[in-house]
Amino acid sequence: YCRGVVGIVDIPSIVLEPTHNKQSFADEKEYHFLLKNMGEYMRQYWSDAGIENYVKEFWETYGYRDDQLDRPPSNELEVVKRRQAAVPMLIQCDKCLKWRRLPYTSNAAPLTQAQLEAWRCSDNVDVM
Secondary structure, eight states: OOTTOOOOOOOOTTTSOBOTTSSSBSOHHHHHHHHHHHHHHHHHHHHHHTOHHHHHHHHHHTTOOGGGTTSOOOOOHHHHHHHHHHSOEEEEOTTTOOEEEEOOOTTSOOOOHHHHHTOOGGGOSOOO
16 A cells, blocks of 8 residues: 655654664664554545545556556556656666666667676767
């Protein structure tokens, strides 16, 4: 429920003290209480705003079904193209180590593993 939504809470470290490795909290009970309350607020927000149907339509556009969100999306050609066009491919240049966004082109063949491992900025078809 409420997948794809991020909640940000500013809590002083005195309330939820992190452990020494900053991977958890000293008081796990307080942390789980916070998660439970945030979930309730999120459900209430979705109910009050009436956006639940819009979110379902959005995910269905990209091949996800509401009852199968834990499974991979549909592999129908139409939704695969929509996903590829909406989510750009990011790749790191092997020479300068900068990350580049590759534009979606429906007629281009996907990059092979060898091409992905030795990709350089000069290989980018988008000059921008």
